[in-house]
Amino acid sequence: MIRIFLMSSILLCGILANSPALHVSSYDTDECIQVGKTTLYIITVRNEGTAICTQVVLENYIPKNSAFVGIKGEHKHEFVEGCVVFSPIASLAPGEKVTFYVRVKSTELGTMKNTAVISCHELPKPIKVEEMTTVSETREHWALHIASYDTEDPVFKVGGRTVYVIEVRNEGQKPCENVVLRNILPKGMKLQKATLNKDDTKYNVQNDHIVFSTVSIQPGEKVTYRITVVTEQAGFFINTSLLELANGSIHTTEQEGTVVLDKK
Structure with a gap:
């Protein structure tokens, strides 16, 4: 499922x-x-x-x-x-x-x-x-539950830092194999650090895409992705996370929007 x-x-x-x-x-x-x-x-x-x-x-x-x-x-x-x-x-x-x-x-x-x-x-x-x-x-x-949020107030200033947190949990009765999270950073934000269950080695960067290592999620298990960014310019930005299986099929798109103000 x-x-x-x-x-x-x-x-x-x-x-x-x-x-x-x-x-x-x-x-x-x-x-x-x-x-x-x-x-x-x-x-x-x-x-x-x-x-x-x-x-x-x-x-x-x-x-x-x-x-x-x-x-x-x-x-x-x-x-x-x-x-x-x-x-x-x-x-x-x-x-x-x-x-x-x-x-x-x-x-x-x-x-x-x-x-x-x-x-x-x-x-x-x-x-x-x-x-x-x-x-x-x-x-x-299997039944995947995904939730996303950022750690700062929805509105903050250029040069500020926020962490996008994406949680994926299997609420079904069977394991879900070969799960991949692909995160697309908005232009105007710079990656500082990314972790998968607190491990900062399980991802690679392809242009503005952060691709995390493949995981298998057991029934009742939760995996947590954390992406730390710094804002470089003012504007309205949408961070996009794609939850995929290893065969490339996309099962969901999760978006988190943020307003960044000038420093003044």
């Missing part, structure tokens, strides 16, 4: 200290489902910044090998050509959050990929999170 969580994705709005900062988390309620069964995708959006975020919109694209069953809750919505479009949330104050629920039913064996696209008036670009679940004949599979 392939079950990927895309969590802790953050986009920051503008380059001022007084800015909204959207934290988006997505997951489903089942480790593995069988054909004809339903699952519930839960998308939570929270404003962790210091200013209001307005006209927050969720467009949820249901997996191709599934059928839309409905939503949970009172949010107004419409279903258009495979996409659940929720009515805009007028504003999201600092510290406030909103949660959306989308229920789908699997229609065939394979991998289901649910895609949620969040936008608001202040964002320079939308944020996309994907949730992948395998539809199988049995429930005995």
